[in-house]
Amino acid sequence: MSTVTNRVTSVVPAEWRHQIKGALSRVFENNYSLLTLCLAPALALYILVAILPMLWAFNLSLYEVSTLNPVWEWTGPGRLIDIIMSGSFQVGFGRSLIFGFGSVLLQIVLGVSLALLVNREFKGAILARALALLPYMVPAVAIGMVGQFMLNAQYGVINLLLLRIGILNEPLAFLGLPETAMLTVMLVGSWKFAVFVTLLTLARLQSIPENFYEGATMCGANAYQKFRDVTLPRIKNVILIAALLRTLWMFNKFDIIHIMTRGGPGEETTTIPLLAYEIAFNQYNLGEAAGITAVIFVFLAGWSILYFRVAKPEEEVRVA
Amino acid sequence: MRDSKSPKSMIRDMSRRDFLATSTAAGLTAGLTGCLGSGGDGGGSTTPVKYISNNNSPQFKEMLRGFADQFEEERGIPVDIEFTEIGGDYGQRVSQLIQAGDPPDIINAEQFRIGSYATQDILRPVDDVIEVVEEEEEAIPEKFGFVYDGSHRLVPAVASVTNNWYRSDIYDEMGLAPPTTWEREREAAQAITEADNDLYGIGYTTSGTVYGSYHAWTRLWGNDAQVATRDGDTVSVVLDSGSNRDRVREVLERAQQMVQYSPTATNWDWGEIYESYAGGTTATAIYSGGRPKTQSIGQDRQWADATKRVSNSYNSSNRDEPLGNSAATGYALVQGSANPEEAKEFVQYMVTGERLVEYSRALRFHNVPIYDSWYEPGSVYREGWDYLNENFSEETIQSEREALFSDNTQPFTAETEPANPYASPAFTSFQCGQLFYNVTEGGMNIDEAIDEAASALRENTGME
Numbered sequence: 001m002s003t004v005t006n007r008v009t010s011v012v013p014a015e016w017r018h019q020i021k022g023a024l025s026r027v028f029e030n031n032y033s034l035l036t037l038c039l040a041p042a043l044a045l046y047i048l049v050a051i052l053p054m055l056w057a058f059n060l061s062l063y064e065v066s067t068l069n070p071v072w073e074w075t076g077p078g079r080l081i082d083i084i085m086s087g088s089f090q091v092g093f094g095r096s097l098i099f100g101f102g103s104v105l106l107q108i109v110l111g112v113s114l115a116l117l118v119n120r121e122f123k124g125a126i127l128a129r130a131l132a133l134l135p136y137m138v139p140a141v142a143i144g145m146v147g148q149f150m151l152n153a154q155y156g157v158i159n160l161l162l163l164r165i166g167i168l169n170e171p172l173a174f175l176g177l178p179e180t181a182m183l184t185v186m187l188v189g190s191w192k193f194a195v196f197v198t199l200l201t202l203a204r205l206q207s208i209p210e211n212f213y214e215g216a217t218m219c220g221a222n223a224y225q226k227f228r229d230v231t232l233p234r235i236k237n238v239i240l241i242a243a244l245l246r247t248l249w250m251f252n253k254f255d256i257i258h259i260m261t262r263g264g265p266g267e268e269t270t271t272i273p274l275l276a277y278e279i280a281f282n283q284y285n286l287g288e289a290a291g292i293t294a295v296i297f298v299f300l301a302g303w304s305i306l307y308f309r310v311a312k313p314e315e316e317v318r319v320a
Numbered sequence: 321m322r323d324s325k326s327p328k329s330m331i332r333d334m335s336r337r338d339f340l341a342t343s344t345a346a347g348l349t350a351g352l353t354g355c356l357g358s359g360g361d362g363g364g365s366t367t368p369v370k371y372i373s374n375n376n377s378p379q380f381k382e383m384l385r386g387f388a389d390q391f392e393e394e395r396g397i398p399v400d401i402e403f404t405e406i407g408g409d410y411g412q413r414v415s416q417l418i419q420a421g422d423p424p425d426i427i428n429a430e431q432f433r434i435g436s437y438a439t440q441d442i443l444r445p446v447d448d449v450i451e452v453v454e455e456e457e458e459a460i461p462e463k464f465g466f467v468y469d470g471s472h473r474l475v476p477a478v479a480s481v482t483n484n485w486y487r488s489d490i491y492d493e494m495g496l497a498p499p500t501t502w503e504r505e506r507e508a509a510q511a512i513t514e515a516d517n518d519l520y521g522i523g524y525t526t527s528g529t530v531y532g533s534y535h536a537w538t539r540l541w542g543n544d545a546q547v548a549t550r551d552g553d554t555v556s557v558v559l560d561s562g563s564n565r566d567r568v569r570e571v572l573e574r575a576q577q578m579v580q581y582s583p584t585a586t587n588w589d590w591g592e593i594y595e596s597y598a599g600g601t602t603a604t605a606i607y608s609g610g611r612p613k614t615q616s617i618g619q620d621r622q623w624a625d626a627t628k629r630v631s632n633s634y635n636s637s638n639r640d641e642p643l644g645n646s647a648a649t650g651y652a653l654v655q656g657s658a659n660p661e662e663a664k665e666f667v668q669y670m671v672t673g674e675r676l677v678e679y680s681r682a683l684r685f686h687n688v689p690i691y692d693s694w695y696e697p698g699s700v701y702r703e704g705w706d707y708l709n710e711n712f713s714e715e716t717i718q719s720e721r722e723a724l725f726s727d728n729t730q731p732f733t734a735e736t737e738p739a740n741p742y743a744s745p746a747f748t749s750f751q752c753g754q755l756f757y758n759v760t761e762g763g764m765n766i767d768e769a770i771d772e773a774a775s776a777l778r779e780n781t782g783m784e
Contacts, residue, residue, distance in 0.1 A: 265586030
């Protein structure tokens, strides 16, 4: 026995120890009790870090609360209607849709392409796979800051490169122009998060038996036909799952936009999370900010349910 | 016998359920004994004064921790300093503590931000602190304070003033006059931008950021345009009213003209404006404080010495009205905190004597002293401080001093008398910066943009 156990044994009377052990043995012999006990820590943690803050935020959204004052004044659910009807919310919601779905589209295209590329067998394939996954390990904060630095109109390497090869005549403020800011942030964000799609797709690709392709080759299928008839049906549902998860995450994305543009230029990249942040910490209206997040939560929950009903991505994954 | 088995065989014979039961029993009993044994020394410690600081550079951390240690040694009062980033992170942390019912004793506060705290009635009066500080140092000019509901709420430590920094080497070489007026500024910006020197004439920011807000408001003052006015207890937005609206329109028309002599600055904040100057991209930069010059010095730029200041440029019809912002930075005490008296004592300690000299010097003449006598050669602040005396000409030091103590510079809260507490939420709503963006890069009609900004300010700030 360990030193600690010896010490415990010396402190606690033997009779107590036997009683406790007996009681616990009875509990553990019951499958339901054991299941409950095994799940309880994770469940408690989940409730503590996810459910309770969510309920707290929903409750908060029904009150007028200043960020700088702990006094809560009841406003009621009408506040949520006011939020939905407000122009700033609707515009921000539109930007979130563009950023969320646009980013996911980019990530799916980039992620699946990368997965197909590194799935091939070639010399150094393992190294290539490891390198391909590297961006996912870099914190979004670092990517945002480096991206901002590289895209700087005065000293950014991207502008220097584009000027040198003659694509640009003068430096372009990618993050400062309304026409380019949103797309630029989407591209930088997607560079990192496309790797998530790559990870899922690659795992699925590697589970496709090689003889499927051999069979297709024997039937005279070309590369496109193999992709269409062998690969795509098998990765389709993984892509759908990845698309769902990434949409939820990108819709709520805050860090990379905040770092790169702070919602600007003007309010061109002020998506819903940035709007909520601005209202909470620049306008000091915590209640309204909580209301915005509550509305978005309901939207995303509804969208997820609808997505599962229509796309049924879980079916293929379950079979796999 | 079971006891004779080796530990490995014991583990093999034990079922998972047995193991779980034994280990849980051991854990529970160990936990119980631990709990029972921990109750011996419950009282007697002094609750530290809690100070949330937004000075989080290594140098400032070391200095402030040193002040706290000295203070504890001398007075027997411990101080716990938590450092956060300036800006949003700072506000988040302060609000977290307030919402959690555990407010800090001391917070950093700037004149442009303090109104938001004051209007929520979370700041303690600090008149007695100011009285003690003035006895020990000298009278603090009234404009560096912030009075709300009849009491001072800010203990100012240092201040910054609007400086229009320009590269006198370029200006002199091209025969340009310093950018004191709108017209001189435009002429210089155009000439420098059009010359073949890889320089923009000016960094003219039109962004919805803290700096964008500051720049826009400063530009409005350059044409005697106001954001707010007061009638008794009512503070109203006047951006869109009467002749003031005409002046706002003139400022925006000027902004549309000036952005062509600037790099695209639609998302610039403080960092970008001083970096563009110190990095050699722009030749003129308006700034609250000295960073364009101090950064040029720090980066050993050849134009560091040639970096000179004038005050905010003005439209010729506005020679006598306040031109620029003079903003004090200091400390505020939060209602409901645990150690109000000890906190007052620590603030007094920080803003007097050698601590304030050390603190002010650490700011490298970006933020500057609020005491007029400190600018005299031979003062305790200047004497022996090589950095200031070697890098800043006497002309620049005295020019900044004159601007700081002149009636021509005031905090944004001074648009109304008594001070406008809603200037803070107006400032941090970034609506003024957004207004400039809308009429330049945003492509919005000027009148439409003015109406939108005025309406947003009424909606979000408490002004009518």
